[in-house]
Amino acid sequence: MSTEVQQTLLQQQLQELVKVGVGGKFRDTNDYLEKVEGELKFEEEMMRGGIDRYQKHVRDAQTKGQESTTMYGLYTQQKYIGKLSHLIHLKVQKVDTGQVGVHQVAIKKVSQCLPKTAFYLDTQKLRDDQSIWDTCSLIVLKNIIDGISNESTLNNISILIGSALMMEARILMFKEQKKDQYNQVFKKLAGKNIPQKANRWQYKKNVWVYCMNKHELQFDDWSKEHRLHLGVEMVHLCELLGLVKVGRMKTAKKHTIAYVQPTPKIIKEIKNFNIKNEALYPKYLPMLMPPRDWVNPFVGGYYGRKHNFENKAKEIANALQSSKSNK
Numbered sequence: 001m002s003t004e005v006q007q008t009l010l011q012q013q014l015q016e017l018v019k020v021g022v023g024g025k026f027r028d029t030n031d032y033l034e035k036v037e038g039e040l041k042f043e044e045e046m047m048r049g050g051i052d053r054y055q056k057h058v059r060d061a062q063t064k065g066q067e068s069t070t071m072y073g074l075y076t077q078q079k080y081i082g083k084l085s086h087l088i089h090l091k092v093q094k095v096d097t098g099q100v101g102v103h104q105v106a107i108k109k110v111s112q113c114l115p116k117t118a119f120y121l122d123t124q125k126l127r128d129d130q131s132i133w134d135t136c137s138l139i140v141l142k143n144i145i146d147g148i149s150n151e152s153t154l155n156n157i158s159i160l161i162g163s164a165l166m167m168e169a170r171i172l173m174f175k176e177q178k179k180d181q182y183n184q185v186f187k188k189l190a191g192k193n194i195p196q197k198a199n200r201w202q203y204k205k206n207v208w209v210y211c212m213n214k215h216e217l218q219f220d221d222w223s224k225e226h227r228l229h230l231g232v233e234m235v236h237l238c239e240l241l242g243l244v245k246v247g248r249m250k251t252a253k254k255h256t257i258a259y260v261q262p263t264p265k266i267i268k269e270i271k272n273f274n275i276k277n278e279a280l281y282p283k284y285l286p287m288l289m290p291p292r293d294w295v296n297p298f299v300g301g302y303y304g305r306k307h308n309f310e311n312k313a314k315e316i317a318n319a320l321q322s323s324k325s326n327k
Contacts, residue, residue, distance in 0.1 A: 036303065039289040043282075043304035050282035058274070062149045064199075068142040072273045076266070077141045080241055084140060085133040087237045092126065106229035109222055110136055112169035116176065139164045140234045144243060148266065154235065154246055154258035161234050162227025167205065170219050174212050185211045235260060242266065 058070055067073045088110065095108050110133075111126070118132040119125060126132070143161045175182040189204050212219075222230075238244050242265045248256050287302065294300030 035289060039287060039303050042285075042288050043302055046282040046285055047279055047304070050280075051278045053283065054274075054278040054281065065146050065150070067148055068145040071277055072270045073145045075273060076145055076243075076269070077138060080141060080243065081134055081137045082130070083241055084137040084237060085130045087240060088133045088136060088234075089130040091233065091237065106226045107233045109169075109226055109230055110165055113165055113172060115172060135168065136165060139168055140238065141243075144235070144238050144260075147260075148244070148262045148270075151259045151261055154232065154260055155228065157260050158228050158231025158235055159224070161231035162222065162229075165230065165234075166222045166227060167208070170212060170217065171208055173219055174208075174215075174217050177217065178215055181211065181215050 054071075058067075058072075061067050061070045061073070068077065088107075091107055092111065113136050114126075114132055118127055118129075120127060140161055143157065143164055147157060171182075185207065189207060194200055194203055235244065235246065239246065242263050244260050244266070245263050247259050247261050249259060250256050289303070292300045292303060
C-alpha cells in the first residue's frame with residue numbers, strides 16, 4: 001500500500017472520529033444533538049429491556065410456583081423471618097406451659113428441626129432466643145411465598161409446610177447421627193453437580209431422601225394429621241403477620257373449602273417493590289456514542305437518567321464539549 005493511500009485512510013478515520021465528537025469540538029451542533037438524542041433513546045430501550053426481563057422472570061416464577069426465588073420473594077423472606085421466628089417462639093413456649101388446645105400440640109413437632117445447641121445442656125429446655133427458629137421460619141415463608149399469587153387450599157399448603165419441616169428434621173438427625181455421610185452429601189449438593197434444567201429444591205430433596213434411606217436413618221415420620229395441624233398453625237402465624245388470609249368457599253350445600261390468599265397489604269408491598277426495583281438491572285449494550293468522561297462518581301459513562309443527573313440532550317452535549325475543551 002502506497003504512502004499516499006495510507007494517508008488518505010488515516011484522514012478518513014480522523015474525519016469520522018471528529019464527526020462523532022472525538023478529538024475536538026463538534027462541527028455541526030444540530031447533527032451532534034441528533035446523535036446524542038439517539039443515544040438517549042437507545043439507553044431508554046436498554047432500560048425497557050431490563051424491565052421486560054424482570055417481568056418475564058416474575059411470570060416464569062409464578063407459573064412454576066417458585067416466587068420465593070424472585071427479588072420481592074427474597075425481600076419478603078428477609079423482612080418477615082425475624083417476626084415469624086418471634087411468633088413461633090411464643091407459640092412453643094405456650095405449648096410447654098400447657099396453654100394451648102389439643103389440636104395445637106402438633107406445633108411441638110417443630111422442635112425436632114432444632115440442633116442440640118438450641119437447648120440448654122443441663123435441663124434440655126429451649127434457649128430463650130427467637131433466632132433459633134430462623135431456619136423453620138425460612139421454610140414456612142418460602143412455601144407461603146411460592147404460591148402467594150395463586151390461591152391454594154389450606155390443606156394443600158399446610159401439608160407442604162408440614163412435610164418441608166419434617167424433611168428439615170430428618171436432615172438434621174442425619175447430620176447429628178452420621179456426620180461423615182452427611183458431609184459427603186452436603187459437599188456434593190453445594191457444588192455444581194445439580195443439572196441445570198432440574199428443579200434445584202426437588203433434586204436436592206430426592207438426593208437427601210435416597211442417601212438417608214441408603215444409610216438406614218431411623219426417623220419416625222410425622223403422621224399426615226400432625227403435618228396438617230402443624231402447617232395450619234404456621235399459616236395462622238403468617239395470618240397474624242398480615243401475609244395471607246384464609247377465605248372460605250362453599251362448593252356444595254354442606255361442603256366448604258378453605259383457601260389461602262394474599263392480603264391487600266402484601267399485594268401492595270410487592271407491587272411497590274417491583275415498581276422501585278424492576279429498572280435496576282437494564283440490558284447493558286455497547287454505546288452508540290463515545291462514553292462520557294467521569295467527572296465524579298455520579299456523572300460519566302452512559303448519558304441517560306439512570307446513570308447521570310444530566311439527562312437532557314443539550315446539557316449532555318454541552319457537558320461533553322466543555323470536557324473536551326478543558327483537556
